[in-house]
Amino acid sequence: MAPYESDDNTGAPEADELPTGRRKAARYAVPVAVVGLAAATIGLVPALADSGDPDLPKITAQQLIEKIAKSDVEQLSGTVRINTDLGLPNLGGLESGLVSGATRSGDGSSADPTAKLTELVSGSHTLRVATDGPDRQKLSLIESAAEYSLIHNGKDVWGYDSKSNEVYHGTAEEAGKDHRGQEPPATPKDFADEALKSVDDTTSVTVDGTAHVAGRDAYKLLIKPKQSGTTVGAISIAVDAKTGMPLKFTLTPAAGGAAVFDTGFTQVTFAKPAASTFDFTPPKGAKVTEEGDASKAPGSDKGLPKAGDDLGAGLGESFGKDFGKGTDGSDGFKVLGKGWNSIATFDTGSEGGIPSGAGAGGGDLGGFLGSLGDKVSGKFGKGTVFSTRLINALITDDGKVYVGAVTKNALVEAANAAK
Amino acid sequence: MSRAETPMRQAGAEPPEVAAPGAVRAPSPLWTFGLLRNELVTTFRRWRTLALLGVLAAVPVLVGIAVKIETRDGSSAGGGGGAGPAFIAQITNNGLFLVFTALAATLPFFLPMAIGVVAGDAIAGEANAGTLRYLLVAPAGRSRLLLTKYATVMAFCLVATLVVAVAALIMGALLFPLGELTTISGTRISFADGLGRALLIALVVAASLTGIAALGLFISTLTNSGIAAMATTVGLLITVQILDQIPQLHALQPYFFSHYWLSFADLMREPVYWDNLVNNLGLQALYAGVFGSAAWARFTTRDVTA
Structure with missing residues (x-):
C-alpha cells in the first residue's frame, strides 16, 4: 500500500495535478496482481508438491x-x-x-x-x-x-x-x-x-x-x-x-x-x-x-444381512470378477466363461420384467435403467442391453439376464451360445 | 441517509482542518483509532443496524420455539427425515445445538444480507448523504478511511454472528437441556468443550463473511447511491447462491465465496475435518485481498464530488 502522505491526502489540491491516468492503472494493477498470484499458487502448488516418484528398491x-x-x-x-x-x-x-x-x-x-x-x-x-x-x-x-x-x-x-x-x-x-x-x-x-x-x-x-x-x-x-x-x-x-x-x-x-x-x-x-x-x-x-x-x-x-451381501456383491461386481462367488447360494445363478470374461446369468422367470437386482448401480435404479437400454436381437430372440462404463447387462424378452464386465457383443454371443 | 446523521459524524471527527497546500502532516497513530471508534459508534447507533441485529436475534428465537412446539409430543424435529437446517434434529438433546442450527440457518442469507447492507452503505452512503467530502477533509487519507470502513464492516460481521450465537444459546438454555453433547461423528464431548467449539464456530462464521464484506465495500466505492450498492451486493449474493446449486457449474463452484460456508459444521466432527475449513478461510482471504485492493484502487483515484 502506498504511503498515504504522498498521494492519498486528496484534501491537498496538488494530488489532483498528478497524471491520474497512470496512477489509476498502477493502482488497479494491485487487485489484478493478487488474482494472478492466487491463480499461480493454485496452479503451481500441486505441481510442486508432486515432486516425482520416490526411489524404492526394485521388487517383483x-x-x-x-x-x-x-x-x-x-x-x-x-x-x-x-x-x-x-x-x-x-x-x-x-x-x-x-x-x-x-x-x-x-x-x-x-x-x-x-x-x-x-x-x-x-x-x-x-x-x-x-x-x-x-x-x-x-x-x-x-x-x-x-x-x-x-x-x-x-x-x-x-x-x-x-x-x-x-x-x-x-x-x-x-x-x-x-x-x-x-x-x-x-x-x-x-x-x-x-x-x-x-x-x-x-x-x-x-x-x-x-x-x-x-x-x-x-x-x-x-x-x-x-x-x-x-x-x-x-x-x-x-x-x-x-x-x-x-x-x-x-x-x-x-x-x-x-x-x-x-x-x-x-x-x-x-x-x-x-x-x-x-x-x-x-x-x-x-x-x-x-x-x-x-x-x-x-x-x-x-x-x-442379505441386503448387505447384495451390496457387497454389487461392489465386488465392479471388478468384473467374483460375481458368481459373491452371490453364491442365490437361485438360478450360472457363470459362463472364465476369468475376466465371466458372464453371470440367471432366469428371472418374469417375461419382459426388469428385475430390481440386475442393475449394477443398485436395485433402486432398475427403473431408471429400463428407460436407458438399447434394443438388440440375435439368435436368442430379442432383448435390451443396459450399459454402463464397466458393467453391461442383457435382459432378454423371455426374462433371462446376462451380466458381466464384458462388451455388448460378448453378451449377445453368450446369449446366442446359451440358446 | 438522513440529514440528522451529519452533525453526529462531524461531532466525532477532529475539527476539520484543511491541510495547507504542500504541507504534509503526519497524524498520530492514535488518530486512526479515533476514526475507527467514531465509525463504529456511527454504524452501531443507526436504527437500521439495530433493526438488522434484531432480525438476526429473532431467527434463533423462532427456530427454538418452533422446534419446542414440534417436539412437544416426543416426535423428532425436522420430520425425522433430516430435513431443515443442519443440526436441527439434535436440538432436543442439547440446547447448544440451537447455536449451530441458528448459524446454519442464518449463514446462507440473513447474515450476508445484513453485511451487504452495511458494507454497501459504507462509502456510497456517505457519498449519497454528502458527508464523504467532509470525511476526506480531515487529514485521514483515503486509504486510512477505507481501512477504517472495512474494519467497521468486519466488526459488524463479528457482532452480527455473536448476536445470533448468543440469542441461540440463551434460547437453547431456556427451552432445552444442556450438558454433554454428541458430535456428529458419534463421540461425546463435555459441555465446556462444546461451548469452546461453539465460540470457534462463531468466529469461523464471522470470518466466512469477510469475502462478501470486501465485495460490498468495493461495490460501495463504485457508486454514489447507497441503495444501489446495497442492492447490488445482496443481488450478487443471491445470484452466487443460485449458481452454486447448478451442477453444470461444478468446476467454478469452489471459487464462489459462499461455496464452503457450511464447512463450519466440520468443527463438530471428531476429529475435526480441516480440509474445507482451510479452503473456506483461504477463499475468504482471497476475496478480501482482491476486492479490498480493488476498492482501494478505485477509492483512492476517483473524483469525490459528493
Missing part, C-alpha cells in the same frame, strides 16, 4: 503380492476418497432421495447401514476410517454438515446418522460371523484383497513403478486382463512400501477415459486411534432401531 510382482498378504496393519486412521463413475446418468439428489425413500418404506430408519452405504455406489464421497484390531472399527461417511458413522466395538455395531439423529443398533454375532461380512468394502485394502484373489492365468500382474500416496512412498501394482472382450482396462493398486497396506485402488475401463472406480487414502496414519473414537452411546432423544425390529418391520421383504 510376486514379492509385492506377498507383501500385501503379510501386511498386518491392525491400527490405522485415515481419510479415504471414493470416486465411482459408472457412466450412469447423474441423478444427484434424486438418487439419494430414491434410496432413502425406499428405505423409509422398508424399515423406517435412516441409520440403517445398508441404505446409507448404497450411496457409495455412485458419485464422489469422503470417508473416514479408524481401526484398532479386529474388534474395533469405525467408518464415517462425511456429508454436508452431517455424518453417518458405522461403529463396531466388541459385539456392538452402531449406525448413527447425525442428520436425522437416528441410531441403528445391531450385534456382530447376529450380523454374521464377522462384522466385515456386513460392512461393504470401502477401503483400498478391501478391494485389493478381492482383486488379488482373482489373479489367475488370464491376468498379467506387474509392478508399475512407484508413487506418492497420502504422503507415503508406495509401489504400484498393475493388474491387467490378458483376454479381450472385457470392459476392464486395468487395475492399479498402490501399496505402501513400509507396511504393505494397499493405499489406493484404481480401476480404468478398456475404453479409456477417467477411472470407473477409484478409492484411495488422502491421509493416513498407522498410530492407535483414541479409544473414545469407538465409544458410542445413543444421544438422548435419538430414535434407536434395533436390528431385529428393522427386519421384522412391515414392508421389509429383504433381511438386512
